[in-house]
Amino acid sequence: MAEQKEESIMDKITEKFHHDDSSSSDSDDEKSSPSTVKSAVYRLFGREKPVHKVFGGGKPADVFLWRNKKISAGVLGGATAIWVLFELLEYHLLTLVCHCLILSLAILFLWSNATTFINKSPPRIPEVNIPEDVVESIALSLRFEINRAFAILRDVASGRDLRKFLAVIAGLWVLSIVGSCCNFLTLFYIVFVLLHTVPVLYEKYEVQVDSFAEKAMAELKKQYAVFDAKVLSKIPRGPLKDKKKV
Structure with a gap:
């Protein structure tokens, strides 16, 4: 009976060692899993x-x-x-718009009058309307971006983060140098x-x-x-x- 008890105790001890080894190997595998390794990789701008x-x-x-x-x-x-x-x-925007309108109106006018000689119906000029929802979405997006820019400038000017202040000043200084070298x-x-x-x-x-x-x-x-x-x-x-x- 004593020998059987000793054997059962030894079996429990060996099982415990095997269980600890397997759990430690599982934890090592989890530590070296691709997801954890991937999360530890440095990404530009912290993306x-x-x-x-x-x-x-x-x-x-x-x-x-x-x-x-x-x-x-x-x-x-x-x-x-x-x-x-x-x-x-050195073409100008207003000149380009006027020339394009002149050309398009002349083509449509001549085409509409030429159809009387060739016995065909004049081309139908489509109606062009700007959708209201598109204008509203653009205005809302522009408003959101402007407000966010104002919030960033206010946060920088409040003096809470010296590193951010120096980064913004350096960026504006570089942008001013680039702006002096070329136009908008x-x-x-x-x-x-x-x-x-x-x-x-x-x-x-x-x-x-x-x-x-x-x-x-x-x-x-x-x-x-x-x-x-x-x-x-x-x-x-x-x-x-x-x-x-x-």
């Missing part, structure tokens, strides 16, 4: 969605990421033609071309760009820590007084 979802996931994202090469090439070619027409040939149309065209080239290249070389951005951000944080220790920490600041309401 969690694919590039296509970041751009909205609709037709604009398909155009920017060249899902349909014909449409993307047509949009980029049209923007290039407009830039060449207005910037290089050229700047708009440059941004348009960048939107059609940078996202698709980033999506293609995502891993390499993210690894380089991780190293760059680590270096920037290191330099900011040095700047904070040598300069920002030595700036005198007044004591903060808590105002209590009686």
Whole structure:
């Protein structure tokens, strides 16, 4: 009987060891699972969605990421033609609109009068009306973006985040330098071309760009820590007084 008890105790101990080993191996597998490894990978600007979802996931994202090469090439070619027409040939917008209206009205007028000689009914000119819901949606979207920009500027000016303040000041300074080198149309065209080239290249070389951005951000944080220790920490600041309401 004593030997049977000892054997049962030993069996329980070995089963417990096997159970612990299996649970530890399961926990190791969970730690090294692709989802946890994927979440630990650095992403540019801290994004969690694919590039296509970041751009909205609709037709604009398909155009920017060249899902349909014909449409993307047509949009980029049209923007290039407009830039060449207005910037290089120095054509004016009002002149272009007037010339297009003159040409279209002359063609329709001559076509309508020519039908009396060829015994055909004149072409029916369609009625063009701008839908009210489209105008309202555009106005609401524009209002939302303007209010968000005002909220960001107010948050920056409140003095709560020095790093954000310095980043906004540096961005505006760079934008002012770029604006002094080219006019608004050229700047708009440059941004348009960048939107059609940078996202698709980033999506293609995502891993390499993210690894380089991780190293760059680590270096920037290191330099900011040095700047904070040598300069920002030595700036005198007044004591903060808590105002209590009686």
